[in-house]
Amino acid sequence: MPIEVLISAPEAVAAEYIPHLERAFETEELEIALIRDPEAAGGAEYVIWHPEGPVTDYAGFPKLRAVLSLWAGVERALGNPTLTAPLCRMVDPSLTQGMIEYVTGHVLRYHLGMDAHILGQDGVWRNEVVPPLARDRRVGILGLGALGGDVALALGDLGFQVEGWSRRPREESRIPAHSGEEGLEALLARTEILISLLPGTAATENLLNRRTLAMLPRGAFLINPGRGGVVNDQALIDALDEGQLAHATLDVFRVEPLPPEHPFWRHPRITVTPHVGAETRADTASETIALNIRRDQDGEALLYRVDRAQGY
Known part of the structure; x- marks a missing residue:
């Protein structure tokens, strides 16, 4: 039957x-x-x-x-x-590959400073800033599950200094991994490009708030294709306005589609993508x-x- x-x-x-x-x-x-x-x-x-x-x-x-x-x-x-x-x-597997490609694209955008050239087509020869090589760029990944772990390995294969964090200790891998409150603080303190691939749970709600965003080096970047509730919206806007963060790419939100009146749409240091990071x-x-x-x-x-x- x-x-x-x-x-x-x-x-x-x-x-x-x-x-x-x-x-x-x-x-x-x-x-x-x-x-x-x-x-x-x-x-x-x-x-x-x-x-x-x-x-x-x-x-x-x-x-x-x-x-x-x-x-x-x-x-x-x-x-x-x-x-x-x-x-x-x-x-x-295709969802994982899509996430690897999405994250890698936005990491390279920030790492290479592409915006200065893409948006600055005004006749000014901007060659005063030479980006470091990937081996000198520190990338932190929050969430080392099926998606986060593979994204971390892919970025490591490109040469980035990649470290990860999860709520619970992980088995040893090629990517240095932290856990717990102290581990989170240690990771954030040395992360220039932060990627959140955490699930949406009570324990991760507003994990990236005013206090934790302030732990990042000034001028860090944030990429969030994980869950919108992990980031406190107002704390993120404040961190961008104050220069603590240089820019944020957001693919997930508390309400989707993101309402047209939401301030993320109009913020000059936020890139909104419509939940396309991993289909x-x-x-x-x-x-x-x-x-x-x-x-x-x-x-x-x-x-x-x-x-x-x-x-x-």
Whole structure:
């Protein structure tokens, strides 16, 4: 008998994913009945979840074995009291590669001082400032999970002095890693370009505030493609106005789309990008979904299962 799988996603998203999912299920040798109508999916064993999909009440799925997210972030699912089945976040090779490319681009922009030349096409020959080589530039990464760890390694391979920080100690790797309050202070004190790839949890809310931003060397840069709530909006604006920070690139926000009246849009030292740092790609994400279902059916542990106590 086929395994019932419900895809709970907006119509356009579901239509994009279905052919890729069908190919991935075939590759994993899974006999799947892929269902789009929640009313016809009472026997579903798995729900493929998109935060804007139609399913909000999971009580009607008594056979549910797991909810498999199409997004890396699962904050909007964690608060659902009817979702008691295991919840798995999306870890997608294409998403990771997209984040590496986004972060690398903006790090190089700040490292090379590109804005002075791109924006200064006014006949002035500006060659008085020669950027250091990557080996002399200190980059700090907050969050060393699936995304942060790979971003750190990629920047290290380019020669940057990369250090990382996570809330909990990490196993040894090529990238020096800190943890805890003292570790955060030590990292910030020597970081010229700071990248936040932290998840959005109660413990990370407003982690970058007036006190912690002041720990950075004066004139540092911030890149945040992680979660908007990690940065205190007003503290960031103040740090930019006072010259403590030179510029910030922000890809994630507390409210999305970012409202037109928000001061970030008009601030001369803020670059707003519309949450494009890392998109889930249907082809490779479908492979992750199919692999996880196959593992669960074979009695193996689900990959990327969310620890509800930690929030990610």
